[in-house]
Amino acid sequence: MVVRLEGSCSCGKVRFSAESRTPYPYQRCYCSICRKTGGGGGYAINIMAEAESLVIEGGEYKRHFHAMTDDGESPGERHFCGACGTSLYLWDPRWPELVHPMASAVDTALPVPPETVHIMLAHKASWVCVPEGPDHVHFDGYPALSIEEWHRSKGLLEEG
Numbered sequence: 001m002v003v004r005l006e007g008s009c010s011c012g013k014v015r016f017s018a019e020s021r022t023p024y025p026y027q028r029c030y031c032s033i034c035r036k037t038g039g040g041g042g043y044a045i046n047i048m049a050e051a052e053s054l055v056i057e058g059g060e061y062k063r064h065f066h067a068m069t070d071d072g073e074s075p076g077e078r079h080f081c082g083a084c085g086t087s088l089y090l091w092d093p094r095w096p097e098l099v100h101p102m103a104s105a106v107d108t109a110l111p112v113p114p115e116t117v118h119i120m121l122a123h124k125a126s127w128v129c130v131p132e133g134p135d136h137v138h139f140d141g142y143p144a145l146s147i148e149e150w151h152r153s154k155g156l157l158e159e160g
Helices: 032-038 147-153
Strands: 003-008 015-020 027-029 055-057 062-065 077-081 087-091 098-101 116-119 136-138
Touching: 015 087, 015 098, 032 077
Parallel strands: 027 116, 116 136
Antiparallel strands: 003 015, 015 055, 062 077, 077 087, 087 098
């Protein structure tokens, strides 16, 4: 299924849309960057869309930054609303054909994933309780499957 994702910031000054073949918000990232920029449950959820389909309204309010990692400045651009601070999406020149909208900024109803994959748990905050159970998979770092490969493995990817 191809889903047209519609998203916005909290104040409504920035709106975006993009097409996604991988719309299931299954992966919760607990790294310090996602935790601090996403807030909420101590993690952030991003999904994947086609960069060429990205349309921005209110781009004059949009800002971006490059997070600092153990290896230095990340090449990935973390886009957010400069007026209200809402995290919008990540774009990385290493994968220029992709954009990763933050599920928390997506207004389109997203499908419920068949499992939740918790990643970067080695970096989670001490106060965060990570759900356990048969529908929860845990990784200290990154999992072997990419977002596209995970969707494919669950029969949820429209090939194209």
